[in-house]
Amino acid sequence: xxxxxxxxxxxxxxxxxxxxxxxxxxxxxxxxxxxxxxxxxxxxxxxxxxxxxxxxxxxxxxxxxxxxxxxxxxxxxxxxxxxxxxxxxxxxxxxxxxxxxxxxxxxxxxxxxxxxxxxxxxxxxxxxxxxxxxxxxxxxxxxxxxxxxxxxxxxxxxxxxxxxxxxxxxxxxxxxxxxxxxxxxxxxxxxxxxxxxxxxxxxxxxxxxxxxxxxxxxxxxxxxxxxxxxxxxxxxxxxxxxxxxxxxxxxxxxxxxxxxxxxxxxxxxxxxxxxxxxxxxxxxxxxxxxxxxxxxxxxxxxxxxxxxxxxxxxxxxxxxxxxxxxxxxxxxxxxxxxxxxxxxxxxxxxxxxxxxxxxxxxxxxxxxxxxxxxxxxxxxxxxxxxxxxxxxxxxxxxxxxxxxxxxxxxxxxxxxxxxxxxxxxxxxxxxxxxxxxxxxxxxxxxxx
Numbered sequence: 001x002x003x004x005x006x007x008x009x010x011x012x013x014x015x016x017x018x019x020x021x022x023x024x025x026x027x028x029x030x031x032x033x034x035x036x037x038x039x040x041x042x043x044x045x046x047x048x049x050x051x052x053x054x055x056x057x058x059x060x061x062x063x064x065x066x067x068x069x070x071x072x073x074x075x076x077x078x079x080x081x082x083x084x085x086x087x088x089x090x091x092x093x094x095x096x097x098x099x100x101x102x103x104x105x106x107x108x109x110x111x112x113x114x115x116x117x118x119x120x121x122x123x124x125x126x127x128x129x130x131x132x133x134x135x136x137x138x139x140x141x142x143x144x145x146x147x148x149x150x151x152x153x154x155x156x157x158x159x160x161x162x163x164x165x166x167x168x169x170x171x172x173x174x175x176x177x178x179x180x181x182x183x184x185x186x187x188x189x190x191x192x193x194x195x196x197x198x199x200x201x202x203x204x205x206x207x208x209x210x211x212x213x214x215x216x217x218x219x220x221x222x223x224x225x226x227x228x229x230x231x232x233x234x235x236x237x238x239x240x241x242x243x244x245x246x247x248x249x250x251x252x253x254x255x256x257x258x259x260x261x262x263x264x265x266x267x268x269x270x271x272x273x274x275x276x277x278x279x280x281x282x283x284x285x286x287x288x289x290x291x292x293x294x295x296x297x298x299x300x301x302x303x304x305x306x307x308x309x310x311x312x313x314x315x316x317x318x319x320x321x322x323x324x325x326x327x328x329x330x331x332x333x334x335x336x337x338x339x340x341x342x343x344x345x346x347x348x349x350x351x352x353x354x355x356x357x358x359x360x361x362x363x364x365x366x367x368x369x370x371x372x373x374x375x376x377x378x379x380x381x382x383x384x385x386x387x388x389x390x391x392x393x394x395x396x397x398x399x400x401x402x403x404x405x406x407x408x409x410x411x412x413x414x415x416x417x418x419x420x421x422x423x424x425x426x427x428x429x430x431x432x433x434x435x436x437x438x439x440x441x442x443x444x445x446x447x448x
Contacts, residue, residue, distance in 0.1 A: 011091055012097070013090070013098065013108075014103075014105070014294075015293075016108055016294050018112070018115060018295065023115070024112075024120045025116075026116070029112060029113065029117075033073070033113065034068055037079075039102055040053065041056070043094075044057060045095070046089045049088055049371075051082035051387050052079050052083045055079050055082055056079045059071050077113075081383060081384065082387060083106075084342075084373075084376070085249055086342035086346070086371060086375065087286075087346035088345060088346070090106060090107055091345065091346055091348065108294075113251075118250070119252050127166070127168065134211040134212070134242045134246060135242050137215075138178070138215030141215060142178055142179060142180060142181075142185075145177075145178040145180045154171075154173075154174065168381055168382045169380050170385035170386075173380040173388075174416060174417065174420045175380065176216040176416075178215060178216060182215050183239075186221075187237050190225075203233050203234065204234035204274060205233055205235050205275055205315065206237070206270040206276075206277055207224060207228075207236070207238070207277075207279075207312075208238055208239065208243075208263075208277055208284065209280060210242075210243065210281050210284045212281060212413070216412075220280055220439060221280060223443075224438050224442075225237075230326050231319060231324070240263045241259060242259065243287040243288065244292075245287055246377060249375075249376050249377055249378070250377070256287075256295055257292075257296050260295065260302060261299070261301075264305045267305055277309040278309075278312050278315050279309060279310075279312065280438075281410065281411060282311060282342075282344040282347065282411055283341075283411065285309065286347055288305055290347070292305070293306055311347065311349065311352065312410075313352040314349050316438070316441065320359050326445065327359045328359060328441060329446045332444050334363070334364075334405075336363060336364060336408050336440065337366050337368055337398070337408065338367050339368040339395065339411070339414055339418060340369050340409075341414055342372075343411065351367070353408075356437060357440055357441065360444045363440075366398070368399065369398075370398060371395060372392055372395050372409070372415075372418050373388040373391030373392040373395065374411075374413050374414050376413065388417065389421055393421055393425050396418055396421045396422040396425060399418065399432070406434065407432050407433070408434070408436070410436060410437060412434070415435070415436075419431050419432045419433075
């Protein structure tokens with residue numbers, strides 16, 4: 001343990017012992033929350049990261065004694081509600097994370113609270129069981145895409161008011177649109193070039209397409225295929241089911257572990273055959289690389305999956321160092337506002353999307369190193385959408401609005417959210433188009 005404040009070593013994350021009785025014991029949980037909150041109150045370095053910390057500090061400052069001892073535990077829910085599990089307080093701000101003896105892991109403390117106070121007590125509501133089941137909603141959505149996209153449109157104010165009342169989804173929140181032709185449907189009909197790849201090329205990858213890409217933005221997977229094939233990579237695609245990030249956000253840890261075990265059993269045979277695993281969104285990459293293991297630390301399969309997993313931009317940036325890498329040939333006349341996703345930062349891999357895009361000549365890149373505010377389901381719920389919009393406005397100020405400006409992010413939800421907020425806050429006539437970085441690189445390749 002380190003007794004000094006802070007340190008230069010990497011943060012060390014401990015497994016979540018969610019199966020132990022102490023994890024959900026009300027008294028022990030309250031004691032731990034007060035211990036951590038008291039450290040946060042004494043430090044306050046995280047005051048500008050999200051609303052969890054201002055809410056906590058206001059509770060303390062406005063209490064009778066000005067200290068945590070006069071704050072009722074019943075108010076702790078408001079602090080938890082504002083946490084998006086972005087992990088930035090743990091990775092970039094807090095000087096007291098393990099191996100420091102104070103052992104502060106604020107995001108995982110919020111997860112513990114959700115699991116104990118919500119899931120353990122009452123479980124997921126019927127509405128949340130449906131909403132957080134992205135495969136169920138995705139399959140239904142793909143069959144009835146035109147109708148559902150119309151129903152969920154913000155323009156249908158009366159319908160959206162009814163949806164807000166019945167589901168708790170904010171009537172002004174932009175909801176993802178479904179596609180009739182999901183990527184797995186496209187994949188079944190696509191003729192691949194793998195048979196023509198030279199045997200001397202040892203690079204081979206299996207892409208875990210993720211639920212959002214499969215059902216809502218299959219063009220990201222299509223762009224990935226184009227880039228990898230262009231660079232003579234043996235590529236396959238696998239999508240067993242959602243990685244469980246929505247369930248993790250809700251605190252349903254048992255469901256996440258079940259998903260981790262099922263998906264890893266589908267990915268392991270590819271790893272055994274020498275394939276690397278690529279993820280297309282940073283939240284899913286974080287799950288495969290880190291969160292799964294922290295929930296099921298004795299599972300050696302999950303460790304093996306983690307060791308062989310890379311984000312798509314991380315992989316292509318690494319690939320770009322090879323002598324035979326094909327750089328973008330087209331002069332893309334776009335002003336790129338590149339948002340750095342929080343869950344990309346949480347992987348501690350650097351800004352690989354920017355490094356990858358810099359292989360394209362004459363590309364103007366403006367980095368946005370601010371949280372978009374979306375945070376998955378956090379960005380659409382009635383109680384938290386105003387916060388998502390608030391922090392989205394802060395990030396959108398960094399967007400340089402020109403005629404050719406586009407918003408690019410590894411997190412498609414963040415990009416869409418920033419586009420919406422930018423459109424509303426700056427009274428623009430048109431919404432800025434959004435892209436995943438791999439789409440920009442694919443577009444830069446001359447079509448054969």
